[in-house]
Amino acid sequence: EAGVAQSPRYKIIEKRQSVAFWCNPISGHATLYWYQQILGQGPKLLIQFQNNGVVDDSQLPKDRFSAERLKGVDSTLKIQPAKLEDSAVYLCASSPGQGVWESISGANVLTFGAGSRLTVL
């Protein structure tokens, strides 16, 4: 099966500019995640979608970050305006979701994309 697709792979912008990242999850996966990985740190969850609804956005800096998954398939993460501290790799992941999968597998495995590396100057 095809993996999680992300674009662009690299982006360099100046502070106060805007940027958008795109993610296409594995076909049929109901749950989609955006993680932020700052150099030297572990990935931190920004937002989780179940189909087209938001499950958890408690750590999303909503004054500058936004994300959508309008049709419950692909997703876009936007940063506007960007700050220097937003320099990171933005990882998208997907999983089958809750319900029947959970009872069979015991716990869903998240599949990650290659990430989008953002440098803010």
Next chain:
Amino acid sequence: AQSVAQPEDQVNVAEGNPLTVKCTYSVSGNPYLFWYVQYPNRGLQFLLKYITGDNLVKGSYGFEAEFNKSQTSFHLKKPSALVSDSALYFCAVRPHRGNTDKLIFGTGTRLQVFP
């Protein structure tokens, strides 16, 4: 709050020697624990998970991990390291509450295997 700790920033080992990458966890209830590996310029790849049952879990590329409830640890191991195992390794825990299978990651341990 649920969390994992990886006490070593880097682990160095000679090729052919056994390796251990340490992870301890703090959760309420029974933990769901995971190990992922990250190669340069690539996303995280799943290695193995512990849900329940046998404390020794076998995963991809010859890796295994031992769940120890009394020590709240989930150390990653491999009997004989390869140079190609050099990468960044992350331990993760899944919270139990709520309708979510999100993962909370540790800070990562860089494994360097020398020829």
